[in-house]
Amino acid sequence: xxxxxxxxxxxxxxxxxxxxMWCLVxxxxxxxxxxxxxxxxxxxxxxxxxxxxxxxxxxGIIMLTGIYYGAKYGGSTTSILLNMPGESSSVVTCIDGYQxxxxxxxxxxxxxxxxxxxxxxxxxxxxxxxxAPPIAEFALSxxxxxxxxxxxxxxxxxxxxxxxxxxxxxxxxxxxxxxTSIGTDLFTSQSRFTFGQSSLLSGLDFMxxxxxxxxxxxxxxxxxxxxxxxxxxVPKGMRNLLPSWEELKACRxxxxxxxxxxxxxGILPGAGASIASFISYGIERAFSRHPEKFGTGVPxxxxxxxxxxxxxxxxxxxxxxxxxxPGGGTTAILLSALVLxxxxxxxxxxxxSPDVFWGLVASLYIGNVMLLILNLPMVPLFAxxxxxxxxxxxxxxxxxxVIGAYSVAxxxxxxxxxxxxxxxxxxxSRLKFPVAPLVLGFVLxxxxxxxxxxxxxxxxxxxxxxxxRPISAVMLACAVAVLFxxxxxxxxxxxxxxx
Amino acid sequence: xxxxxxxxxxxxxxxxxxAAPSAQAEFKPTRPLELVVHSGxxxxxxxxxxxxxxxxxxxxxxxxxIQISNKVGGGGATxxxxxxxxxxxxxxxxxxxxxxxxxxxxQQEASVTMRDLTPISLMVLEPALVAVRADSPxxxxxxxxxxxxxxxxxxKQSGGSPLARDALVRTVLQAxxxxxxxxxxxxxxxxxxxxxxxxxxxxxxxxxxxxxxLMRSGKLxxxxxxxxxxxxxxxxxxxxxxxxxxxxxxxxxxxxxxPPGMAPDVLAYYVDLIxxxxxxxxxxxxLREGLLEEKLLAPKETAEFxxxxxxxMRGILSESGVKLxx
Numbered sequence: 001x002x003x004x005x006x007x008x009x010x011x012x013x014x015x016x017x018x019x020x021m022w023c024l025v026x027x028x029x030x031x032x033x034x035x036x037x038x039x040x041x042x043x044x045x046x047x048x049x050x051x052x053x054x055x056x057x058x059x060g061i062i063m064l065t066g067i068y069y070g071a072k073y074g075g076s077t078t079s080i081l082l083n084m085p086g087e088s089s090s091v092v093t094c095i096d097g098y099q100x101x102x103x104x105x106x107x108x109x110x111x112x113x114x115x116x117x118x119x120x121x122x123x124x125x126x127x128x129x130x131x132a133p134p135i136a137e138f139a140l141s142x143x144x145x146x147x148x149x150x151x152x153x154x155x156x157x158x159x160x161x162x163x164x165x166x167x168x169x170x171x172x173x174x175x176x177x178x179x180t181s182i183g184t185d186l187f188t189s190q191s192r193f194t195f196g197q198s199s200l201l202s203g204l205d206f207m208x209x210x211x212x213x214x215x216x217x218x219x220x221x222x223x224x225x226x227x228x229x230x231x232x233x234v235p236k237g238m239r240n241l242l243p244s245w246e247e248l249k250a251c252r253x254x255x256x257x258x259x260x261x262x263x264x265x266g267i268l269p270g271a272g273a274s275i276a277s278f279i280s281y282g283i284e285r286a287f288s289r290h291p292e293k294f295g296t297g298v299p300x301x302x303x304x305x306x307x308x309x310x311x312x313x314x315x316x317x318x319x320x321x322x323x324x325x326p327g328g329g330t331t332a333i334l335l336s337a338l339v340l341x342x343x344x345x346x347x348x349x350x351x352x353s354p355d356v357f358w359g360l361v362a363s364l365y366i367g368n369v370m371l372l373i374l375n376l377p378m379v380p381l382f383a384x385x386x387x388x389x390x391x392x393x394x395x396x397x398x399x400x401x402v403i404g405a406y407s408v409a410x411x412x413x414x415x416x417x418x419x420x421x422x423x424x425x426x427x428x429s430r431l432k433f434p435v436a437p438l439v440l441g442f443v444l445x446x447x448x449x450x451x452x453x454x455x456x457x458x459x460x461x462x463x464x465x466x467x468x469r470p471i472s473a474v475m476l477a478c479a480v481a482v483l484f485x486x487x488x489x490x491x492x493x494x495x496x497x498x499x
Numbered sequence: 500x501x502x503x504x505x506x507x508x509x510x511x512x513x514x515x516x517x518a519a520p521s522a523q524a525e526f527k528p529t530r531p532l533e534l535v536v537h538s539g540x541x542x543x544x545x546x547x548x549x550x551x552x553x554x555x556x557x558x559x560x561x562x563x564x565i566q567i568s569n570k571v572g573g574g575g576a577t578x579x580x581x582x583x584x585x586x587x588x589x590x591x592x593x594x595x596x597x598x599x600x601x602x603x604x605x606q607q608e609a610s611v612t613m614r615d616l617t618p619i620s621l622m623v624l625e626p627a628l629v630a631v632r633a634d635s636p637x638x639x640x641x642x643x644x645x646x647x648x649x650x651x652x653x654x655k656q657s658g659g660s661p662l663a664r665d666a667l668v669r670t671v672l673q674a675x676x677x678x679x680x681x682x683x684x685x686x687x688x689x690x691x692x693x694x695x696x697x698x699x700x701x702x703x704x705x706x707x708x709x710x711x712x713l714m715r716s717g718k719l720x721x722x723x724x725x726x727x728x729x730x731x732x733x734x735x736x737x738x739x740x741x742x743x744x745x746x747x748x749x750x751x752x753x754x755x756x757x758p759p760g761m762a763p764d765v766l767a768y769y770v771d772l773i774x775x776x777x778x779x780x781x782x783x784x785x786l787r788e789g790l791l792e793e794k795l796l797a798p799k800e801t802a803e804f805x806x807x808x809x810x811x812m813r814g815i816l817s818e819s820g821v822k823l824x825x
Contacts, residue, residue, distance in 0.1 A: 043569075046540030050553045140697035144683075184574065186684045189605050189662050189821065198580060198608040201573030269689040323696065324712050325689040329539065332689070336546050339708065339788055346712025409539070409571040450686070457683045458655060458699065 006350070007129055010358025014366055019059050023363045026063035027370045030070015035078055035086050037211055038404025041071040042329040049337055057341035058356050062363040064337055068330050069121065069313040069364070072273065073371045076113035076306050081106060081385055082397055084215035084404075089273035089309035091210045091443075092281045095436050096294065096301025098218075103297050107241030107383040112251060112299050113306040114375040115243070116258055118368055120307030123259035124266065124314025125364045133347075135315075136322040139267040144454035145466050147270050149475035151448035154275065156479040157282025158440040160291065168433045176441025179204055180449075187453055199413040206274070208405045208414050209442055212421025213428070213435045215401050219394050220426040241380040243299065251303035254284050258307020265308070266315020269327040270451070273312040274443050280308035286482055295436070314364070321345050321357060526764040528590060531564040535593035537578035539571045544594045547623075547753055547785075551594075554781030560772060574660075575599045576609035583611045585758040589765040592619065595756045600809050601662040604816060607824050613809070617761035618801040620773045621754035624792040627664060627725040628736065630705045632698060633717050640723045640742035643702060647678030654680040655700040657691040661821060665704035667749035667812070668725055670819035672739075675746050695719070707732065707790040725749075732790055749815060750808060752794070754801060770798060 013019060033044045045064050052060035075087030080097035093113065100109040127135070158173060159166070182193045183203025194200040258280050265276035284304035285294045294301050319325040324346040326332035338345050343353050350357050388396070405418040428435050459465035467473050534552060536544040545567065552565045570578040575598045585591040595613065602609040629640065637643040647654050658665035661684065669682050683700060685691045688709055695703045696718060704725060711732070713719040723742045724733060739746055755773055757766065776782055777795050786793055796804060817823055 043540040046545060046549065050549060053553065140693055143694060143697055143699040184606070184660075186660060186686055189602075189660055191606055191608060194608055196608055198573045198576045198610070201576055201606065201608055202571065269687070269693045270685075319689070319693070323692075323718075324709070325692050325696075326687070327689055328687075332687070333540065340550075340785075342788070344712045347716035347718060348712065409577075410569060411572070411577070450684075454683050454685070457681050460652060460681070 003130055006354065006358045007362060009354060010360075010362030011365075013058060013355050013359035014062065014362035019062055019359065019363065020366070022055070022059045022063040023066050023367050024370055026066020027070040027073075027367045027374065030067040030072075031074035031371065031374060033067060034071035034074020034076075034090075036404070037078060037084055037086050037215075037400060038207060038407040040087060040207075040330075041068050042333055043407075044071075045330065045333045045337070049333070049340075052337065053340075057338065057343045057353075058359045060341060061334065061338060061343075061356060061360050062367075064334055065317075065360060065364070066367050068334065069310065069367065070371060072121075072309045072313065073114065073117050073375055075309070076117075076302070077110065077382055078400075080109045080113065080302070081382060082215060082400075083218040084397060084401065085207070085210050088206055088210070089277050089312070090306070091206075091214070091274065091439060092277045092305040092436075093302055094210075094214045095281070096297050096299075098214075099295065099297030100299065100302065101297075101386065104240075105247075105297065105299075106386055107379050108243040108247055108299065109297075109302050110379040110382055111241075111243040111376065112247065112302050114372060114379070115248070116251065116255055116303035116307035117310040117375075118372045119255045120259040120262055121310035121313060121368045121371075122365070124263045124311035125361070125368065126314075127263055128314040128317055128364070129361050132318045132322050132350075135267055136318050139269070139319055142268050142270075142471070144451045144458060145469050145472040146475070147268070148448060148451035148455055148466060149472035149479070150265075150268075150271065150279075151275075151444045151451060153475050153479040153482065154279045154282060154444045155441070155448065156482040157279065157286055158437050158444070159483060160282065160285055165432070169437045172428065172433050172435065173437040173441040176438035177445040179209065179438075180442045180445040186450060199411065203446075204417060204442075205405075205408050205414060206443060207408055208417050209421050210439055211401050211404055212418045213425030213439060215397055216418065216422025217425025217429055217435070219397055220422060221429055222390065222394070224426075224430075241383055247299040250298070251300050253287070254300040254303035255307055257284055257287075258304045259311045261304075262308030262311030263315040266312035266327075267318050268315075269319055269325055270447065272328045273309040273316070275447065276308040276312045277305035278440055278443060280304045286485065295434075317360075317364075321349055321360075322347060324349075526589060526762070526768045528561070528563045528768075530590050531566055532561070533568045533591045534565050535568045535570050535578050535582055535591065537570060537572075537575040537593075537596075537599070539569055544596055544753065545569060548594050550785040551622075551776060551782065554779045554785065555772070555776045557781045558775070558779040560775050560779070573606070573609055574602045574662075576602055576606065576611070579603075579609070579611040579616070582756065582758050583615055586760060588758055589762070592755055592757050592769060594753060596753045597664065597751055597808070597812075598662065599756075600805060601812050601816065604809070604813060604823050604825055605662065605821055612825070613756070613805045615759055617757040617759060617766065618798050618805060619755040619757050619761075619766065619769045620777075620798065621752055621794055621796040621801045621804055622773065622777065623753050623786065624794045625664075625751040625753070626707055626730055626790070626792050627668070627704050627751065628707055628710055628721040628733070629668070629702060629723045629725065629739075630695070630710055630714075630719045630721045631702050632695060633720050635701065635720065637701075637722065638720075640737070640739070640744060643722055644672065644676045644678055644744070647680045648676060651679045652681065654702070656680055656682050656702050656704070657685055657694040657700040658682055658704060659686075659688075659691065660684060661819070662816070664725075664749050664751045666819065667815045668704045670815050671746040671749065672744060674818060675744055708788075711790065726792070730790065730792070747811060747815075749811070752804070752808065754796075766798060 075090030078084045078086040079090045079093040083098040085091040261280040262276045265271045326335045405414045536548045538544045570581045582593045603612045
């Protein structure tokens with residue numbers, strides 16, 4: 001079956017009324033789960049799995065996958081409105097999204113997030129339908145040295161995020177790198193920095209750290225600044241609640257960047273949507289004409305990461321469907337669901353279960369449109385949340401944060417950690433330390449350390465392995481270029497002064 | 500396990516039940532039960548727990564609802580200490596796996612051992628395969644081991660933590676053959692298989708369910724089974740022993756455990772529940788789809804199995820250079 005007849009067959013399957021309904025149910029549930037911090041798509045799918053035993057495999061996978069990508073749409077909402085990431089891949093959206101909301105552009109940010117998600121998500125799906133098998137082969141050529149180079153490039157981009165003071169940014173970054181090393185070392189099973197606490201054996205949870213340093217510290221800041229009655233301005237009139245033409249035009253490159261970067265990182269089993277969103281944000285900033293404005297509420301700072309985490313979906317489904325290899329926690333549950341229904345994802349799935357394969361792919365197109373229709377009209381409504389007076393909103397944010405942190409693993413320990421990170425984030429912002437490098441270091445550091453140690457084990461300790469492989473060498477060169485790019489104007493200034 | 504073994508196990512279970520003092524008041528739960536697992540939703544133990552609950556509900560074996568409770572962290576330490584704290588609570592049980600045995604051996608913080616808890620029943624053993632890429636030059640286990648011996652330290656195996664079964668298989672094979680090769684840890688199964696398929700490592704100890712489709716489509720080749728007897732699905736693949744490597748097979752067990760000092764009537768209730776669930780259609784389907792080996796054991800035999808496994812793990816771990824703390 002070639003691609004076009006496969007897709008035609010898939011749309012016939014996906015447009016069956018029952019499948020359409022399950023697609024809508026999945027997308028809607030996903031959006032809700034995405035909005036709620038803590039409760040992620042993986043937990044939701046695992047909880048709903050027994051309910052799908054009686055459904056046909058096609059309807060079941062269409063609904064569960066809907067939850068998976070619907071959550072990525074919804075995750076940006078609380079990031080933008082409350083500085084509280086709803087989902088791990090929406091953490092970076094807090095940086096510029098919340099600042100846009102502070103400037104009265106909350107509706108615009110929400111609209112841009114939905115549009116970027118739609119464009120990049122569709123790009124990922126088209127790429128998935130057209131060239132899944134060859135791309136899966138390409139993904140396999142990536143190994144630990146390439147992952148290390150990718151993370152190094154990500155960290156180099158992070159240094160650019162440092163804001164006014166490079167030293168303060170680097171200190172925040174190092175703190176993030178240290179925090180991520182807490183827990184059990186994968187290679188030796190020895191515990192690091194656990195201080196005898198068994199609760200620390202599995203390390204700190206990313207969502208707990210992110211909610212603490214972003215949302216909780218924002219509440220503390222607001223209290224300290226004696227902000228009263230209304231937190232943020234909400235403009236009146238429908239027109240002011242949607243993105244303006246200028247804002248959309250500013251995002252042109254971000255839509256492309258998010259699509260391509262998100263998709264490519266998505267196909268790599270060792271990376272994931274959070275890393276995709278950070279790297280896409282970093283690239284956007286590195287190539288921007290006004291990098292200094294990032295972090296103050298630029299629309300491209302929302303469009304790039306939100307696009308990337310949705311393009312990631314199409315990418316992540318490729319190794320899952322064509323090789324039976326899940327890249328992350330959520331795709332691992334989708335895999336076990338398929339196996340439970342008797343569908344066997346792998347190189348033979350396209351031929352042996354064309355209904356499930358093409359039906360799912362076609363449902364992604366439909367679901368993406370559904371999500372855009374679901375989300376855009378909600379924008380003005382969601383923006384009204386900010387009209388809630390501070391004395392109600394703040395306790396609400398605190399409550400949702402606590403529930404979110406608790407629901408990560410069902411431990412009070414995480415709530416205590418949340419309070420700690422809230423205090424840390426508050427102290428950092430009072431002392432003018434940027435928190436973004438800390439969070440980015442936390443996400444990238446773990447994967448980077450692992451990739452480096454794996455590479456060195458592969459080469460028996462030879463560092464050359466990092467530079468002798470073409471893809472990794474090119475990425476490392478880019479990382480070096482990125483690091484020295486900001487110094488160029490200074491060199492020029494020096495020359496002019498000297499000449 | 501074949502049907503006759505299952506039958507004998509069930510007979511012995513029933514006998515154990517019949518032998519229990521009948522004067523005691525019978526326990527019957529009135530509140531929802533809590534089934535503790537150490538992995539997050541979607542992890543191995545979580546999937547097994549949910550399948551067990553689904554099978555019990557489908558066959559209407561429990562008068563009350565059973566809820567899964569994910570106590571994630573510390574490779575089982577959080578869940579084990581949670582159950583240990585529930586002493587005297589008849590409504591809490593949990594699912595153990597091999598890390599519940601190995602972790603306390605190497606981590607000071609993981610202070611609850613299997614001896615502190617009440618074993619209820621071993622349920623499954625997960626088999627494994629030694630696999631290479633389909634275009635690998637090694638056609639048999641002997642060729643692979645000879646190559647490892649001829650190039651000490653050059654070959655690579657992708658796997659999980661150094662405490663996991665795949666690492667232990669390497670240790671016993673290295674001790675037997677004198678060959679040496681690198682063990683490279685990856686956090687997820689997906690990354691391990693990608694490393695093998697991409698040709699970045701030479702071999703992997705893989706679960707049959709992960710490998711099945713890749714073998715059928717001609718991407719992977721299995722050289723041996725890490726099992727005492729050939730699995731029905733892989734009749735043509737020799738066990739390690741049949742391939743000429745008579746090594747102990749490190750087991751990957753999963754079963755049900757309760758809080759410390761469980762009252763006899765409560766224990767009897769759960770033994771009966773698990774025995775019935777084990778026979779249910781839903782559970783049998785789960786075993787078939789997952790290519791798992793059924794191994795239902797009574798509490799006493801489960802405790803003996805756990806003790807024997809701990810001794811075996813202790814030996815293998817210290818041989819592979821891991822520092823033991825208990």
